[in-house]
Amino acid sequence: MTEQKKTVFSGVQPTGAMHLGGWLGAFRNWVALQDDDAYDVIYCIVDLHAMTTPYDPAEFNRRRLDTAKMVLALGIDPDRSLLYMQSQVPQHAELAWILGTLTPTGVLNRMTQYKDKVEKGIPSNLGLYAYPVLMAADILLFHADLVPVGDDQKQHLEMSRDLAARFNNRFGDTFPIPEPLIPETSARVMSLAEPTAKMSKSDPNPKNRIDLDDPPDVIRKKIKSAMTDSDPTVRYDVEQKPGISNLLEIMSVTTGRTIDELSDEYETGGYGRFKEAVAEAVVAELAPIRARLATLDDDEVARILQKGALDARTRAERIQQEARDAVGLGRI
Numbered sequence: 001m002t003e004q005k006k007t008v009f010s011g012v013q014p015t016g017a018m019h020l021g022g023w024l025g026a027f028r029n030w031v032a033l034q035d036d037d038a039y040d041v042i043y044c045i046v047d048l049h050a051m052t053t054p055y056d057p058a059e060f061n062r063r064r065l066d067t068a069k070m071v072l073a074l075g076i077d078p079d080r081s082l083l084y085m086q087s088q089v090p091q092h093a094e095l096a097w098i099l100g101t102l103t104p105t106g107v108l109n110r111m112t113q114y115k116d117k118v119e120k121g122i123p124s125n126l127g128l129y130a131y132p133v134l135m136a137a138d139i140l141l142f143h144a145d146l147v148p149v150g151d152d153q154k155q156h157l158e159m160s161r162d163l164a165a166r167f168n169n170r171f172g173d174t175f176p177i178p179e180p181l182i183p184e185t186s187a188r189v190m191s192l193a194e195p196t197a198k199m200s201k202s203d204p205n206p207k208n209r210i211d212l213d214d215p216p217d218v219i220r221k222k223i224k225s226a227m228t229d230s231d232p233t234v235r236y237d238v239e240q241k242p243g244i245s246n247l248l249e250i251m252s253v254t255t256g257r258t259i260d261e262l263s264d265e266y267e268t269g270g271y272g273r274f275k276e277a278v279a280e281a282v283v284a285e286l287a288p289i290r291a292r293l294a295t296l297d298d299d300e301v302a303r304i305l306q307k308g309a310l311d312a313r314t315r316a317e318r319i320q321q322e323a324r325d326a327v328g329l330g331r332i
């Protein structure tokens with residue numbers, strides 16, 4: 001039966017606290033796809049990707065485990081999803097090398113995330129430059145059909161599709177072309193304090209984002225102080241009212257109500273009342289995650305990751321051998 005299921009793959013970097021942007025842009029879909037019998041789902045903590053920006057090794061090690069714990073708290077169930085740590089499956093790096101030999105440097109030069117990071121002062125290195133190639137390897141290594149991500153990963157996904165097609169053209173049909181799954185609303189949740197930039201875990205100001213383990217009173221405070229504008233009408237207008245539009249999107253996806261319905265209800269009555277309603281919707285949305293997080297302990301998480309790595313290596317090795325054979329690195 002498993003053969004007929006579509007394979008879902010996605011990843012998260014253990015670079016910092018997971019936040020509401022990731023939840024609404026991607027992780028909600030991770031859980032929904034796991035809960036749908038039509039899919040065989042694989043989720044990966046991409047620690048090799050996270051090494052491309054400066055980090056402290058001891059803190060990094062802790063964050064890898066914390067990120068896995070948070071993924072479990074989201075509702076990812078190891079009996080129904082394969083969850084593992086990227087660095088424990090060496091086939092990722094090997095396939096990245098093979099795909100790297102098919103990647104023109106001109107394509108990498110156009111990657112906006114790379115350019116943005118370097119512009120922000122992150123030291124450029126070969127790993128950071130080749131980041132999207134490793135991401136393509138993650139996806140192709142499991143013959144993924146569907147990749148649930150937020151809008152900021154669109155260009156990387158395009159490159160993964162392109163690399164799958166290049167490989168197939170050059171060496172024969174090997175990899176399915178993966179499709180991105182990006183939500184219509186909340187694909188790009190914006191920063192609370194600076195609503196023209198995306199909510200980001202690398203942002204030094206924690207007021208800009210809502211972390212998935214923020215207690216209710218912290219969530220209320222952050223939303224109350226979210227940047228808005230001086231015209232007190234609640235209306236969706238990304239250009240003129242980026243702060244309010246962001247809050248409308250957040251409330252729409254967390255309540256299941258349309259943006260039109262919400263702007264009708266909250267149009268007048270002031271921002272205070274609207275923000276309170278948004279805060280309560282977010283508090284309710286994140287409550288089950290916080291509750292599950294409190295029940296998980298490190299040993300259990302480590303056991304789940306060890307088993308996940310074993311299963312992932314077995315699956316990856318089978319596909320990797322096909323790729324090796326295709327490129328002329330067959331068994332001797």
Ligand code: TYM
Pocket residue numbers: 009010011012013014021022023024025026027046049134135138139147148149150151152153186187188189190198199200
């Ligand atoms: P990462 O760790 O930055 O983010 C994890 C997921 O959260 C989404 N996301 C957002 N969505 C909406 N609004 C936001 N403000 C927001 N911030 C983050 C991201 O789009 C992502 O889906 N390169 C990836 C990790 C990765 C990966 C992969 C993903 C490595 N290999 C293979 C899919 C498939 C990243 O940095 O995600």
